[in-house]
Amino acid sequence: MRFSMLPSVFAQMFKKPWTNKFPAKYTPSNTTQFLKDVSEGKAEIIPPVQTPNGFRGKIKYDKEKCIGCKLCLKVCPCEAIEFKPKEKKIKIYLARCCFCSQCNDICPTNCLSMSDEFLLAGADPYSKDLIVE
């Protein structure tokens, strides 16, 4: 009873760490520089854990299919979708999006879908990466 922990302690010594060291083994001192190096092929990125099927990430918007019915505006819980009356198209502010995918369900033409992209953190909520249109 007293040393019942020992077997797991020894097993632990030979186990690989569970943590996936994304994006690199050691945190890069400058992330932007690191990403630049990766795109130039100078550094290698450790891939993230794969997202499951049905993961709700960044919204994809097929502009051609959209008929401007405004149904998605009606169900969006965080009012993240803006209607552009001139073009009759929508604009989604991802900084407000809560990723419930309710707009995908209601869309009559299936022009909205959820991708598996999840790296969406940013300092500017109105940056180009965080607005889908």
Added chain:
Amino acid sequence: MNQKATTKTTYHIPIGPIHPALKEPVYFEFELAGERIVDVNVKLGHVHRGIEWAGMRRNPIQVLYLAERICGICSYCHPAAFALAVEAAADIQVPERAEYLRVIQGELERICSHMLWAGVAAHEIGFDTVLYLTWQIRERALDLTEYLTGNRVTKAIMMIGGIRRDITSDMLPRIKKDMLYFKDNFEKLRHVFLDDKTVKMRSQGAGILTKDDAIKLCAVGPTTRASGVKKDVRVGESYFAYGDLDMKCITPKDLTGTVNGDVYDRIIQRLLEVKQAIELIEECIDKMPSGDIVAEPKIPKLLSQLKKTNGEGVGRHEAPRGEVIHYVKLDGKSECPYTWKVRAPTYNNILPWIPMLMGEQIADIPIVAASTDPCMSCTNRVAVVSSGRKYELTKEQLHNLSIEKTRRLMK
């Protein structure tokens, strides 16, 4: 009073609202004699977010996702209770398969929540190895949640009149495998929590809530069941598919034969509930009929039906922490609910803290307070602020205000 002031031997310790031992803001005032607590006062209302107010400006489908954000751990229970309330108001019949799927999701959340609590309880008594052990098992439950719903915490799976995602036959082997894993590890956890000397010494006889107190103070969920009160919405009121399933109200008596109502009993109670949840999920998978998963697949049609609805409904669901009640009134004019009222389980489990903490030692405060599994931000429903100043209401004033509100709603 004067006499007491001159011969005062007790001293006063305020803890909170922000304190390292507390996970969420709550303010305690302790009166201590040496190490022993002689008087407790609890003050709430530091994290009011006005969710009900926001909900009254959104249509019921939008509110589902807002309700999900009332609590991070009970992110299924609040939309479930809300959906039950709206279904009662609009008289929507939920397909049978959806009822079973709802039970599976609800019980999976119970496993996640109780595992999380077990880890936190171990951490509060300074046994962090067990925290890692429990959370390792909980991780598997979260992975399963992610597999079934798409995301780990905010599941976005509830829909008025059904559920949003089906469990297809290719998902069943994975669920069965994970249930086996939980069953195997359950024995290990039971051994760690219930036979270990450290856990026993810290939790046995600490924070006792007697059966009478539990009934008198309306405690709910595992807190009251650990004191021997057989109170469970799943048994008392057969909603979802719970009526078809083989379940009974469990108390620590089933394992140990006695009920003490202490922290140790609350640990036993939650572990037994995890076991019960595993059995319920397995039973659901076996019994699940085929069919539709949602009563009205066309959401615009559902929205217009809800807009025309004039009525009120109460949704009660047994959340991991106890009974959660949602009251919704739809007025048939606007598409937003006329009223939405939430009663989170922790609200009832706050007053039992006082008899539990009375006579305990200072060192037992964190574990006794954590033993009811409190969730403060779910509980806070009112903040009275007038011209920038906070003030308190007496019992009579509050009572009159609630009478006024009820009259307003009855109109």
